[in-house]
Amino acid sequence: MRAFFKPRLSNLLPPHENKLTLTGSKKHLFVGHLIGPSMPAIYENLGVRFLYPENWSITDEDDADWPQTVTVQSPQTGFWSLHVYPPASELKPIVKELIAAIQEEFADIEVLPAKETIGEIPTTGVDLAFFYLDLLVEAKIRCLRTPSSTLVWLYQAESREFETVESVFQAIAVSMLQTQVPSIK
Numbered sequence: 001m002r003a004f005f006k007p008r009l010s011n012l013l014p015p016h017e018n019k020l021t022l023t024g025s026k027k028h029l030f031v032g033h034l035i036g037p038s039m040p041a042i043y044e045n046l047g048v049r050f051l052y053p054e055n056w057s058i059t060d061e062d063d064a065d066w067p068q069t070v071t072v073q074s075p076q077t078g079f080w081s082l083h084v085y086p087p088a089s090e091l092k093p094i095v096k097e098l099i100a101a102i103q104e105e106f107a108d109i110e111v112l113p114a115k116e117t118i119g120e121i122p123t124t125g126v127d128l129a130f131f132y133l134d135l136l137v138e139a140k141i142r143c144l145r146t147p148s149s150t151l152v153w154l155y156q157a158e159s160r161e162f163e164t165v166e167s168v169f170q171a172i173a174v175s176m177l178q179t180q181v182p183s184i185k
Helices: 091-105 159-180
Strands: 020-024 029-033 040-045 048-053 057-061 068-073 079-085 109-118 121-132 135-145 150-158
Touching: 040 057, 040 068, 048 079, 048 159, 079 091, 079 159, 091 109, 091 121, 091 135, 091 150, 109 135, 109 159, 135 159, 150 159
Parallel strands: none
Antiparallel strands: 020 029, 040 048, 057 068, 068 079, 079 150, 109 121, 121 135, 135 150
């Protein structure tokens, strides 16, 4: 499993004033810059579809093995990474494997079990906190099974950025779940 856990040190400066904001509801997502409007980018591959900010970069790992992975990177340190598994995959071993990969990179990690409703859909996972150099990094892993796949997503950022982009990460997840889980369409 590929690990994306180290923040980009070149991007640890405070976000510039033209930052992207994204807010979401269960039916609509709106994206806009503080200076002028912007359109969201659309990702559609691996059997999933989601919206993400157009000024974020995306990496689609073209691999025939499971999990299939796509990662969306903010202009700063944050990223949102989706791992798509076959529908019958067990969630607990997947989450434990992700935590173990993070623990290999970082010594002291705080791991707290979490349940969260995202767009009316209950998810399970963990909340994580750890230090990288002198920076506090916050991360969340969320997962659920759908009729077509098992979805596990991880998002993280340096703590100051996390406060401003967590709503973007959640809006990406809501837009994904709208196409995966019939009850929130």
